Amino acid sequence: MGHLTQPLLEPGAEDRTMTLNMGPQHPSTHGVLRLLLEIDGENIVRMRPDIGYLHTGIEKTFEAKFYQQCVVLTDRMDYLCPLTNNLAYCLAVEKLLGLEIPAKAQWMRVMLNELTRINSHLVWLGSHALDIGAMSVFLYCFREREDVLRLFEMVSGQRMMTSYFRIGGLALEPPVGFFEHVRKFVNAFPSKVDEYESLLTQNPIWMRRLKGVGHITAEDALALGATGPTARASGVDWDLRRDQPYSGYENFKFNVPVSNVGDVYARYLVRVQELRESNEIACQALDGMPEGPIKADAPKVVLPDREKMKTQMEALIYHFKIVTEGFTVPASEVYQAVESPRGEMGYYIVSDGTPKPYRVHMRSPSFANLQTLPKMCEGQLIADVVAAIGSIDIVLGDVDR
Amino acid sequence: MPLTPAITDLEQLKDRPALARLLAWNATAVTEARFDRDELTIYIDRPFIREAVARLRDDQELRFNFLADVTCVDWHPGEPRFEVVYELLSMARKERLRLKVRLPGADPKLDSVTSVWPSANWFEREVFDLFGIHFEGHPDLRRIMMPENWKGHPLRKDYPVEGYR
Numbered sequence: 001m002g003h004l005t006q007p008l009l010e011p012g013a014e015d016r017t018m019t020l021n022m023g024p025q026h027p028s029t030h031g032v033l034r035l036l037l038e039i040d041g042e043n044i045v046r047m048r049p050d051i052g053y054l055h056t057g058i059e060k061t062f063e064a065k066f067y068q069q070c071v072v073l074t075d076r077m078d079y080l081c082p083l084t085n086n087l088a089y090c091l092a093v094e095k096l097l098g099l100e101i102p103a104k105a106q107w108m109r110v111m112l113n114e115l116t117r118i119n120s121h122l123v124w125l126g127s128h129a130l131d132i133g134a135m136s137v138f139l140y141c142f143r144e145r146e147d148v149l150r151l152f153e154m155v156s157g158q159r160m161m162t163s164y165f166r167i168g169g170l171a172l173e174p175p176v177g178f179f180e181h182v183r184k185f186v187n188a189f190p191s192k193v194d195e196y197e198s199l200l201t202q203n204p205i206w207m208r209r210l211k212g213v214g215h216i217t218a219e220d221a222l223a224l225g226a227t228g229p230t231a232r233a234s235g236v237d238w239d240l241r242r243d244q245p246y247s248g249y250e251n252f253k254f255n256v257p258v259s260n261v262g263d264v265y266a267r268y269l270v271r272v273q274e275l276r277e278s279n280e281i282a283c284q285a286l287d288g289m290p291e292g293p294i295k296a297d298a299p300k301v302v303l304p305d306r307e308k309m310k311t312q313m314e315a316l317i318y319h320f321k322i323v324t325e326g327f328t329v330p331a332s333e334v335y336q337a338v339e340s341p342r343g344e345m346g347y348y349i350v351s352d353g354t355p356k357p358y359r360v361h362m363r364s365p366s367f368a369n370l371q372t373l374p375k376m377c378e379g380q381l382i383a384d385v386v387a388a389i390g391s392i393d394i395v396l397g398d399v400d401r
Numbered sequence: 402m403p404l405t406p407a408i409t410d411l412e413q414l415k416d417r418p419a420l421a422r423l424l425a426w427n428a429t430a431v432t433e434a435r436f437d438r439d440e441l442t443i444y445i446d447r448p449f450i451r452e453a454v455a456r457l458r459d460d461q462e463l464r465f466n467f468l469a470d471v472t473c474v475d476w477h478p479g480e481p482r483f484e485v486v487y488e489l490l491s492m493a494r495k496e497r498l499r500l501k502v503r504l505p506g507a508d509p510k511l512d513s514v515t516s517v518w519p520s521a522n523w524f525e526r527e528v529f530d531l532f533g534i535h536f537e538g539h540p541d542l543r544r545i546m547m548p549e550n551w552k553g554h555p556l557r558k559d560y561p562v563e564g565y566r
Contacts, residue, residue, distance in 0.1 A: 052544075052545055052546040052547065052548075055546040057555055059531075060556055061562070095438055096438070098404035098438075222467055223519045223520060224519050224520050225468060225469075225518075225519075225523075225524075236492075238492050330404070332437050332438060333442075334438055335469075335470070335488055337497075344469060346469060346488065348470065348488070350474050359474045361470070361472040363470040363472075363488065368520060368523070371519075371523050400546060
């Protein structure tokens with residue numbers, strides 16, 4: 001959060017340019033992003049994003065909580081893909097502890113992660129289309145998003161702040177009938193994607209507004225730290241689910257959509273294709289869902305079942321110890337990255353042998369991807385800024401943390 | 402995945418390509434190495450960091466072409482107090498590498514790597530803002546998260562969680 005008192009980008013800007021302030025309260029910045037634009041007529045000469053309006057000091061908060069308490073904080077960072085954050089954090093702590101996660105928990109994690117990706121991409125598609133002026137797409141997207149949120153509610157009791165993945169497995173057994181509901185959704189969803197595509201993909205207005213806008217090359221995308229669909233639409237063929245698999249992703253068959261064009265339209269196509277692939281992965285996870293426990297066999301780390309607490313003394317003691325004192329994690333450090341809907345979501349955790357993390361840092365994809373925005377917009381028209389912001393799909397909670 | 406003890410002996414690790422390459426370039430630049438939980442960490446002496454990352458990026462075999470993250474750890478009241486952490490990724494080799502630079506608490510500054518990786522711009526600004534580490538040669542070293550007139554660096558360990566009241 002920067003120069004509130006100092007609107008000019010640099011002293012001595014030429015007379016023919018003017019500085020325009022966009023945000024932080026601007027509907028199409030998807031949160032509280034402020035952009036300082038130096039413009040020459042309708043053309044952008046220079047752009048400076050100004051962030052930090054949603055900075056909550058979440059990394060500092062982590063240091064004051066027990067490891068298991070931190071799971072709920074991770075939801076609140078990137079609020080469109082809480083389960084992805086849960087997963088990245090849990091995997092990092094599990095790596096520190098050396099925990100083995102049962103197959104069913106891994107499969108559930110993959111399935112819910114892909115549903116989260118669908119959820120996140122639907123919000124992106126709806127709001128992106130709304131920014132460009134296609135109002136009705138929003139209603140279609142939120143119709144299906146509602147179905148996904150209902151699935152989350154079924155499984156975790158919460159629509160958005162799920163905290164369903166815990167260190168060592170899952171919080172609860174999925175309820176009776178849950179898999180039938182997921183099946184119904186994944187069977188119906190591909191035809192819904194066709195619907196969105198019939199509204200947009202060949203729509204002449206949509207194409208003219210997006211094609212050739214916000215262009216970025218693969219070299220620039222990598223140099224500026226972009227990952228995920230933003231980089232893949234520029235031809236960077238890199239997906240952590242395929243290239244550095246985690247949580248059992250190596251057992252799934254899927255394609256990684258890549259485009260070499262690098263404009264806003266390419267990013268749209270890549271994400272729509274990802275909707276289909278995610279649905280496919282969720283379908284495979286559903287078909288191959290193993291039976292068995294959902295929590296690792298680690299009584300000092302994983303909370304015991306409620307039933308056991310009522311009958312077994314040890315379970316009661318472990319429960320009391322974990323809740324009141326936490327569990328210790330051997331002193332070390334790990335960096336665990338997962339493919340979030342926006343790109344590489346990484347958790348860097350330093351432990352010092354106490355029940356609280358010494359340092360947690362999130363490498364958030366939105367933060368890094370946002371650095372590409374000036375490159376996409378400089379030399380372009382003001383009206384295209386909105387299209388470019390929408391196309392990199394930032395979540396300000398993730399940017400500012 | 403059962404835990405194996407960390408390997409900290411340079412002799413045992415020198416077969417790792419990244420470490421071998423750095424040692425061949427300048428053995429004094431590498432102060433320490435650690436292999437733990439399948440992750441390799443190399444400690445670089447402060448004056449050499451920019452050249453070390455440039456070499457790792459440009460090496461035709463290693464090709465660490467992506468800087469995933471820059472962050473910092475504060476070991477207050479220990480000395481050297483700060484550790485600046487770089488997470489590198491080689492997409493060609495599907496391999497990660499962590500570089501670390503130790504900095505004394507009295508003089509926390511080191512060279513910026515923005516000239517090697519433009520993406521370091523915001524990462525380093527964040528570390529500057531929240532830890533007060535000075536990156537020399539950074540083109541635009543301003544606060545990024547906190548307001549410009551903020552006092553102190555919130556992620557330092559001597560900064561209270563509730564802030565100063």
